[in-house]
Amino acid sequence: MSEPTFPLPPHRLSVVVPMYNEKDNAKLQIDAVQDALQDYPQPWELIVVDDGSTDGTPRALRQRAAELGDHIHVVELRRNFRQTAAMQAGIDTARGDVIVTMDGDLQNDPRDIPKLVSRLLTEDLDMVAGWRQKRQDGFLLRKLPSMIANRLIRKVSGLEFKDLGCSLKAFRGDVLRQVRLYGEMHRFIPAWLATVTSPGRMAEEPVRHHARVMGESKYGISRTFRVIVDLLAMHYFLRFGTRPGHFFGGFGLILSSLGGLMLAYLGVLKLLGENVGGRPLLWLGFFSVLAGVQMLTTGVLAEILMRSYFDQSGARSYHVKQPDPRSTDEGWHGQGSTDAAV
Structure with a gap:
């Protein structure tokens, strides 16, 4: 059965995928995105960030990227800086008007990307987050920590998202670039995004989720305690960052x-x-x-x-809507015009 089509206004799409020790999934992850976006009607690029892997993941990524073309860009970090830093590296490299983030373990389905992007642009939103309604993970090590973390984040941030831990999200590039990610902040992107845009411009969309087939999960019950510490920092910066x-x-x-x-x-x-x-x-x-x-x-x-x-950095205590700066036209893949803009 063919995938349903969604209205996609003119834009450039950057897909950011951080990976760490995913040698067995590296080629498959790139192929999954390539297959899902092969007929995408707008220019797109895939940015895979290797977070200091030690199992041969960088080599597998480079080989597959060389085979498919220069719209696949591999960013290699010097050591393991953890997922948040890897995601920020990918965002810094991305040139798209729209940026989509996702995990590199094949549990997020790239076939959901057009649906998220379509809703983002047609409803004039700044973020559409994936909601794993039928999550294919073990209860004790994955679902339980996620349930606790989601409840804590909702309580502190005031955002009523059902699945704040899903990495599959679509953003307007000019809004996402106004947020810098540190520590373990990738879990709190919707909350941090609320510092530069209205929560009313953020939405949640059901997406598919697959069980992990190869490789080992990097998550566990211990992340709940890290979430608590990060929540304290988030509460401070959200409420008192400028005062x-x-x-x-x-x-x-x-x-x-x-x-x-x-x-x-x-x-x-x-x-x-x-x-x-x-x-x-x-x-x-x-x-x-x-x-x-x-x-x-x-x-x-x-x-x-x-x-x-x-005063010295030129930073501002407010954020305005402004067009994305354009970059070079090389390295895009798709049927759309390279002059497209949101």
Whole structure:
């Protein structure tokens, strides 16, 4: 049965696939994307990022890319920087108006790419995320950690996505490029994207999911604990990234106020003739005031650093819609005109 067709306005498509120790899947992954997009009506490129593999994955990728053409571009990292850095490397290399990210273990189906891109462009969205309704993974090591992580991320970010962990996503390139990914941030791309665009411009679309056939999974129950740490950082940057003085100053005022009340209470007792020198409350009040002053000072220093960063780097505390910068026309594959633009 042939795949359904979807309306695809003019654009250039970049597909980004990070891979780590996927020698057995390397050639198959490239072939799967090639087959799915062979008749794609717009120019497209595939960017495969090898994240410092040690099992022969880079060689397999290079060989297959040389056989298919220069629309397959292999980026090799010097060592294993983990999935987020590899994904950012692919995004930095991508030249498309639309960028699609996906895993390199053959569990995401590239045949879903036209559907995601079509919805992204026809509904004028900035991101369409895949939703693995029928996920083909083990419960304990994959589904359970994902369920916990999704619930925590939804609670902190306020985004009601059902499957935040699905790597198959379609983005407008000019919006995605305004977000820099660090640490383990690939799990929180929708949340970080909400800092530059409205959550109303993001949607979720059911996609196919396949069981892993070859290679070993890089995920496990331990990632839930990393998610918790990353959530704290995400909460801070989403709420106070451009106003750190409010974060530290708020804690400082609370601590100083509590310490001040304790000392005031003990001061009244002292005036009434009671001995307060040996009370633990005295030390608690003193150190609360001291900690509060330190937090307030930290807030002032953080504000100075933040303002210096924006002044010297030219960065902005806001984001505007703007066209993508054009690049060279070599290395595109497809039937569409190379003058296409979203």
